[in-house]
Each structure stands twice: as C-alpha cells, then as structure tokens.
Amino acid sequence: MTSTTPASAGHHTEGPATIGGVPGAPSSARAERLVRRVVGGRDSAPVQMHAPFTGQPIATLPQATDADVRAVFDQAREAQRSWAERPVEDRQRILIRLHDLVLKRQEEALDLVQIEAGKARMDAFDEVSATALVAAYYGKHSAKFLSPRGAAGLIPVLTKVGEIRHPKGVVGIISPWNYPLALTAMDVLPALAAGNAVVQKPDNQTALSALWLQEVAEEAGLPAGVWQIVLGRGSKIGDALVEESDYLCFTGSTPTGKGLAAKVAERLTSYSLELGGKNPMIVLPDADIAKTATGAVTACFSSAGQLCVSVERIYVHESIREEFTRAFVAKTAAVRLGGALDYQAQMGSLTSEDQLATVSAHVEDARSKGATVLTGGKARPDLGPLFYEPTVLTDVTEDVKLFAEETFGPVVSIYGYTDVTEAIERANDTRFGLNASVWSRNGRAGWEVAARLKAGTVNVNEGFAATFGTVGLPMGGMKESGVGRRNGAEGLLKYTEAQAIAVQRGMPLRPGRGIPPKLWARVLSTSLKALRRLPRR
Template structure:
C-alpha cells in the first residue's frame, strides 16, 4: 500500500493558509442566533492534525423557532416568484460554486479529512443538481389535469403547492452534497429552509450559504442553525402540543436517530424523508470481468475512506471466479495511495473522528479474534495521521461477528464465497438494510433480472455505487432500515410540496335539483352507473 507524507499545508497545521479570521467571521454571521445564546460556541477538531478548527456560534431552541418564523414570512413572497427567476439564482450559485470550488474543497478536507478527489465529487453532485432542478424542476410541479365528477361540467386540476418551511438535518460525511443538494430542490419548489449544520463540519455549509447570498437568494429564506441534535433537532420538528416547527423534516444519518426523527415527526403529523444506514452488497457473477469488478469494488468500498451510506461493505463472489477476483482485489487495494494532502496525489484520506476510528478498529479486531483473516490492511496508521486506517479486506467473516451485518462506515470490506446466483441474492438480502447494491456480469440482461430480487433502493450493474447516485433524474433512497422517501428525481422535489385538488363546477351544481325527489335522483344515478359500466367508462 502506497503512503504519502503530509503536504506542507498539513505539516504544522491542517488549516488552509487562505482561511483568515475575517473569512471565519463572515461565515459565522450566517448562524441563526437572534433570540439568545450569545457567547456560546462549539469547536470541532481537524482530522488531519487533531487541532481545533474554529469557534462557531451555537443556536438555541429559541433561535431555531425565530429562524422558522422568519423563513415562513419570506417564503410567502418567494412562493409567488416564477420558477425561471428562482432558477436564475440557482444557476448563478452553480457558476460561483464551480469557479470557487478550491475554497470549499479545502474546507471539506480541513473539517472532514477526506481525500481531495472525494471532496471534488461533492462539487460535481451539487452543481449537477443545481442545473437539473433549475432547468427541469418545473416539469415535476406542473399542474395535472384530470376528469372531473361530471366530465365537461367539472374541471379538475391537481396542483403542487409548497409545504412552507423545510427542516434539513445533514451529516458530516458529505457536508456540501448532503446538505446543499437537498436545499436546492426545496427552495426551487417555493419553500423556505432551516438547515442544521453538523457540528463537525459547519464551515462548509456556512460557506455555501454565503455563496447563495451572493447568487441573489433572499437573506431571510434560508437559515443555518448550529448545535447539538438533542436541542436543534427537537426544535426544528416542534411539539404536537403547539409552538413553532417546520412543515417537513429531511434527515440523513444513522438508522437509530432516524427512527427518533420519524417518530417525532409523526407525532406532529408532518412528513419525514429519511436516508439512513446501509450494509451494501456487491455481487460478482461467474461470468463477470474480474479485473473490472475488482477495480469497481475498490472504488465503491474505499472512496471517502468508506464513510458514505452507499459504499460497499459486503462482497459476494461466485466460487468459479473467487480466487481470481480475490487476487485482483487485494492487488488493487494495496496499490491505493493513503495519506493526508491538499492535492490529488492520494486516493484514501483520513477518517473523520476518533469515534469512527474506534468503530473500524473494533470491527476488524473482533472479527480477527473470532477467526477472520486479514487479506489487506487491517491496522491504523498513526504514522500518517491521527485518524488514518488502511483499506482492509477480511475473509472468513461469520454471522456472529459485528462486521458481518452491522454498518462499519469505514474502509473495511468482507469477502463471501457462493455457489449460485440464488445463493448470492439470498446473501445480499441478509440483514435489515436495503440502500444500495451492485452486480457485476457480462450478461447485463441476466444481471437486470437479478436486480429485481435484490432488496435495495438502488442496484448498480457493472458499477459499484456511482452510476445510480449520479443519475440524479432517478430517485435515490432505501428500503427496510435504510429509510423512507427519495432524494433526486421527481420525488426529490415533489416531497417538498403538497398535492392540492382544485375543482371548478360549471353551469349546474352537483346533486339533485331542488324540484326532484331524492328517490328519483337515486334511480337515475343507479341507471347511470350501470350504463357507464357497460360502456367501460372509468
């Protein structure tokens, strides 16, 4: 496994040299804290060097309520703005993001520790989302004309109206994509937004909010709140007993927390979209191109240092190609560049926190102690950085080991040998998750048939994870314990709206005329039902 020493930017400190106190103050002014909390701050630790990043103001529950109220006031006017004018704001944001991407890539690396290419992929996703919903979002919200109760006399339209204020709770692993990527369609659908920044990565989101301001978004329409989830999350959702709360909650994170968010949203009778955990399988069929499958597996397993909900953790290989695939996989894994740099010289960066390092270390250590074999990696690399861990391949993992079906969320995969496609599908469907999956085969038709048997929101054929996630015109989300709802595509925008039926009655009202006896009207109605049935109408 190749290793890379710290670049000059990280030798003394991980803080990018261009980040001045003035820039930090400019970003922090976007933290909502009008109603109190003065003087309270949080300070995250940089994964690259273990040093404090920056003091960021903390919002109180009252600050959250004030932000929701202000956003609701701004939303009423924003909802009347034509889609084209809203889209102009998002396209300006797109252009500024592409132009100034090096700044936010630096921030993502400083706050979260990932390799630079993984950080750049967030730019790719957010820019694509901005373009797509700006150019095509109106199609998802167009009025739908349907037949009325009395065809010709009843005109009916189903229309989409904004929900009001959307609450966003996004995680640290993709601090730009998973935060801003959901905000864009919510705003274009006519809503206001209040976003909770993750405490590990608040600067990335605050940077994006400042950029959106420069693009022309009304200042009161999108608010950022910062603080512990137990305070901020509860305040966003609100209470069924009354008080201020959002009209929809969008949460990305762990399954355990997602259950809590969903339950509290249900108590208020507001909708929740939840993208949660995964233990994603990759199937290698007997006819697969072994070299391509191994390369695709490595990309899907170790990108973002394995800290992404859709990354591969379980690799299920037909016995006919198992040995050849294993050899190719180990070779590709050990060839990865591992290190901490602010350039594109390494493929695998740091884990984000001591908690992640502890989980990864425990999963590997407990598996080895119970009889699993390490084929590659298997240890932390403090010589390269405080939270570095080698990309790891395990063999001989059994159901009693936590690494088997519990989400590791790190650079660790386990190999499993199977004798048939049916056994591979059964293995892939083990456990309670169902987020993403992958099938490798030269026979794409057969792989597509198998896809329908795999319990997962996305099935990538001859790709590890990116093909489905990057196809933003199609929905992305999970089954089972992996969540509810979809981001991307039509649902990724419509979920932020309510369906409203507008029915206009012409000439005569529905119901019996005042001069007609009710029993006669019922008789005419019954005759009409029989006639329409005979004519195969509706």
C-alpha cells in the same frame, strides 16, 4: 499500502494561520468569515472543531439554544412568504447561477471539504459535481414539476378539475458530516425551488462547507433569510427543530431517525429519512475480474468508506472467487493514502475519533473470532491522527459485529456463493436496504438480479455513482434504511402540499327538486357504465 507525504502538524511553515493547519489551506480568516453567517448561538458555549488530517483547530462555532432556533424559524416564516410569491422561473434562474458559481469557485469548496471531512480531493470533487448536477436539474425542471396538473373530471365537460402544489412552509433539514456539500445541495435546493424557506442544522464537524454553499447561493441571488443555518447538538436543539418544522428532512443513523420520526408523528407533519446501510455487491460468474476489482475499490473505499451507499459486503461466485480476491486485494493494497490538498492521494482519513474507534473495534472483533485480514487492518498515525488503511476481510462469521452491523469505514468482507438465488437471499438478509451493486458482462442478467434486491438503488457494473449522480432518479432506502426519497420529481414534490380543485358547472351532483332519488341513481349508474367505456385520460 502506499502513502503520500504525511499531513502532520509539523509540516506547515510560518505565516498566516491556515484552516486546520493544513499546508496550502486558505487563511483562517476565511473560516471566521463563514462562521459569522451562523444564526443565533451568541449566548451559548461555542465548540472548537479540528481538522482530521492534522488534529489542529478549524474554527470555533457558536451553538444555538432552543430559543435561538425558535426565533430563527419565526424569521424564516416571514422570509418564506415573499419567496413563495416569486415565480418559480425566478427561483430556477437562481439555481442555474448557483450551478455556474459552484463550478467557477470549486477550488474553495474542495479545500473546505477536504479540511473538514478528511477526504481525498477526488472524493471532494464528487461532492462539487453532485452539487452542480442538483442545481442544474432543479434549475431546469422545477417549473414543470410544480405546474398545475389537469385530470378527467367526474362529468366530462361539466366538471373541471386540477391539482396545484403549495410549499410546505419552513423545512427543517438535519445534515450529516460525511457528505457536507452534496447532501446539503440535494436536500436544501429542491426545498427552496418549491418555494419553502429552510432552517438547516449541519453537523458541527463540516459546518463550513454548508455555510460556503449558502454564501454562494446568496451571491447567485437567493434572498437573505430564506435559507438559515443554526448549529448545535441534537440533544439541545432537536426538539425545536422538530416542533417548528413544517417538514423535517434527516440524514443519519437509524436509531436517531426512528426517534425523530416518533416525535414528528405526534405533530402529524411529514418527514423523510435517509438512514443506515450494510450494502452488498454481487459478482456474477461471468464478471470481468479486472474491471470488477477496480470498481470494487471505488465502491468500498471512496471517502474512506464513510458513505451511506458504499459497499461493505461482497458476494463472489466460487468459480471466480480466488481470482477476484487476489486482484481486489492487490488493488486495495496499492491505494495511496494522504492528506494533501491535491489529487495525489486516492483515499483520505476518517473524519472523527469516534469513527476511528468503531472501525478499529470492528476489525479487532473480527480478528479475535477467526476472520482473516487479507490487507490493511491497522491505523496509520504516521500519516495523521485519523488515518486507517483500506481493509479486506474473509472468513467472517455471523457472530462477528461487522457481519450485520454498519461499519461506516474502509472495511469490506468477501463471501463466496454457488447459486445466484443464494447470493440474492444473503444480500437481502439484512434489516437495511439502501444501495446494492451487481457485476456481470451481461447487462440484462445484471438488471434481472438487481430487480430482485431489496434496496432503494442498485447499480449494475458500478458501485454507487451511476444512481447517485443521476439526479432524475429517486434515491433512498427500503426497510430500516429510510423513508421517502431525494432527487427526481419526488425530491421536490415531497416539500409541497397537493391541493385538488374542482369546478362544477351545469348538472348538479345530487338529485334536483322533483327528481326521485331512485331515478337519479338509475340514471347515474347508466352514466357510470358509459364513462367506463370512454378513453382514459
């Protein structure tokens, strides 16, 4: 396992304090400026967050109270009225300007994402590019998605009908720590484009990234107050977020998502949830070994495996299992670890002590029950407090925790199979269904296998980036991996209420005075038969 220079507390030089004590990071004054954007929380005990690379403080964050959150929603409702009245083309222009600013100021975003989440810089760039793609997509297509839609009326010519879309109102968004920039953009920007106001609660650990994007959005022309950010523990402000939201969007664990769904159901409002995954990869017998092994490293270890759609199970045909495993292990062992703000490292650190504890516990449990660690399998405190080596296991049995439970770290298990149907059944044998990957030299064969997998997104000859980066495709989970979709038209329309309007002219839809009901029914039946023969609209 190779590594770059450790990002430890002792390596920075004297001078202005940097965010998280990371060498080359912006001054802590930048963090303090972003923190001032947080709404509420002045009367609640603040919390201090720490940089995964160094363990040093990033920022002290104000925490909102229940009353703070409810007051913010009141303010957001006021701001939403005028925002919704603006032409959708105006809202699109703001998103296009945001796209340009994100790319222009990307170095700021890259630094923040690395410092807060512990990512390698290339993984942080994935977030910048995803944010730009989302801004451009909804900057181009929102007017089309929101435009009134015509349909065939009950009686041709005499019944004129249409469907229009209204914003929900104020959308509550609870964002995770693992993709703080990209997932903020994917959820917040379409909600704004649809004419809603947003109250977002990002995770404390990566709040600065969300605050940075909010700042840039206002620089692009977003009115102040339309997008507001509050911070706090779900146990303290979760009820207020659920009870005040006209629509709730949540990304996080399956147990938490189920609890939120139950609370939202009591109010009969809507929600979308992206939850956990135990994502499989199937390697077909004709797969290109070298390309598949390289792709598997990215699929499994991007963002240190702390990605909802990353692969944690690999099923390889027995005819190539040994060769693939040898190539994959060699490439995994060569992954460069490090915590500098540059593109040298291929993998950064885990983000929290909780994640390090989970990863360590899963690997040790597997070891104790007979699993073989082919590479990795240990923490790297010499590099920083939360580094853990990318780890490949085999001989994993069903009694091992990581066999079915999500690890959410740089750990993957390899299994053999002899029949493709068997591999598909084993890949589907999980309560999750978020993402999957198939590898084959034959694109058609890969597509056919993909269509049999029970997952919201499936990538052929890719791990996750092809669907993740194609903003026009819906993204979300089946089974216990979630409800609803982000991206595409659905990612915007879910934040709207559909309204049907019909204008009836001339002929009434009930028998008029002097017309016997039986005669009316006979005439209408004849008309219905004739209408069935007309071309569909």
